[in-house]
Amino acid sequence: MNPGFEQLPARLIAWFDRHGRDLPWRKDRTPYRVWIAEIMLQQTRVETVVPYYRRWLETFPTVEALAEASETDVLKIWEGLGYYSRARSLRRAAEIIVRDFRGELPADLNRLKKLPGIGPYTGGSISSIAFANPIPALDGNVRRVYSRLFDIEAPLKSKESEAELEKISAALYALPEVRARPGDYLEGLMDLGATVCLPAAPRCVACPWAESCAAKARGVQTARPVVLKKAPVPAYLVAAAVIADSDGRVLLTRRPKNGLLGGLWEFPGGKTEDGESLEDCVRREIREELAVEFTPIRPFGVYRHAYTHFKITLHAFVGTIPADSKPKALSADALDWAAPEQLNAYPMGKVDRLIARKWLTETRLNEPDPQSKESGSPRTKRGKTIKE
DNA sequence: TAAACGTGGTA
DNA sequence: TTACCAAGTTT
Structure with a gap:
């Protein structure tokens, strides 16, 4: 010694x-x-x-x-x-x-x-x-x-x-x-x-x-200590859907209890397959996960994120599903339509929180002028309730 | 047993 | 930007 x-x-x-x-x-x-x-x-x-x-x-x-x-x-x-x-x-x-x-x-x-x-x-x-x-x-x-x-x-x-x-x-x-x-x-x-x-x-x-x-x-x-080099982590291209109903509520799914981000809510989507376009990917994922046909309308941000053993580049899309269709939680643990003022209450991982914040920002921007007599009160209330 | 499991800070 | 690191546990 x-x-x-x-x-x-x-x-x-x-x-x-x-x-x-x-x-x-x-x-x-x-x-x-x-x-x-x-x-x-x-x-x-x-x-x-x-x-x-x-x-x-x-x-x-x-x-x-x-x-x-x-x-x-x-x-x-x-x-x-x-x-x-x-x-x-x-x-x-x-x-x-x-x-x-x-x-x-x-x-x-x-x-x-x-x-x-x-x-x-x-x-x-x-x-x-x-x-x-x-x-x-x-x-x-x-x-x-x-x-x-x-x-x-x-x-x-x-x-x-x-x-x-x-x-x-x-x-x-x-x-x-x-x-x-x-x-x-x-x-x-x-x-x-x-x-x-x-x-x-x-x-x-x-x-x-x-x-x-x-x-x-x-x-x-x-x-010291002697640390062995780590193998480089794989990178995946991912697409996710932001689907709003006529009341401005967005569709969230809950991840399975075990595994990555277990129990957290997210905007549904998934990894692209070889040669698949982002739009095709998100349409396929929504069909597989929720049994509805998703139509991407416009891009909604690109998000790079590193997890422990892989990294992703996620492209979000705002889009629609047919008015008469009803999404089913096939692979997800649960499904929910979240009102903007409720979005913050859903536990989420980093990337989905960023998407949710962006959605909130745009929702607020599209609201009627807070100074107008009609809608001033609700706006104020919402702004105070949501902490980010 | 080795791989899976998050995120933010730092060089 | 990339790579590595930080009071480990579970399967």
Whole structure:
């Protein structure tokens, strides 16, 4: 092990006491608050999470409130955070916690890990931060810090690397300083990774562990951890339909619960096939999904978006379906005609939210002059109700 | 087991 | 613009 191995925890905790970040979920460390924060922080930056965390706690202040919420309520608060199964898992877990644990999160690691959305890392982090159990937890920050501290040369995702990291972690968690303050040790590790031991440009001058860092001693800190190159993601050309009825309501469909953007609403459409035009694509998709004949009238924006493992260029079209036709939700989970003032209440992913906003903008523009005596009042009301 | 699963920030 | 990255879990 590195020289001064036994001194590592004490130095980190002292650094954390002085330089640890002041974050909303560190104010009142109830298990519920820790749980919500840990789930939101999965693969998500702290700065992104903060406003979502505040809104969530206001809307669902307790496990019971969350258990009683609808999936739509939960997804709406989560909108924009990504990895939406996290939100649905939270709600399901809340139901289980109310039913099986009288509304209290279990302190036991094995029980925690049985709850939906809680895996090895989150189980360990809740256990150590909320319940002061010295359970090792490895996340991206911790892996990067240890990879440098011990100059691990095996690729980060390899079995060798993972085994070494677990061995290091276990050895550190055997030390009394960690066992005394497991939550602070873990959060100190996180903060070190997030503010000092940065991925591209580590600030070793500010690091409490610099003198013990094997990668720094060899000058290879920026080359650790070893990350394998990722394969380029495929790009798809997509078309979607904006279909309005005579009252100006638009047709939305709800995506299946599982899979990409599960449970969110969208403007119906899909990927083009080889050689297929965008117009042909959207006509075919609407026929397949809704069993009606769509006629594209005019383009309604081009939207580029990158998901985790592919990217799209989506062309939206405003168009019509026959007045006497009635769309059926064939492949979608549900179908709805959304009035403009209701559009914001439907949880959506990024691209569909952009389309919805554009639709709202145009709808407002086409409304009668708000100064005229006839329609001034409704316009004002709508403008206040819709938050974007 | 490897692939699926979002989004926004940064170089 | 592209590529990579950020407190992982599920299947």
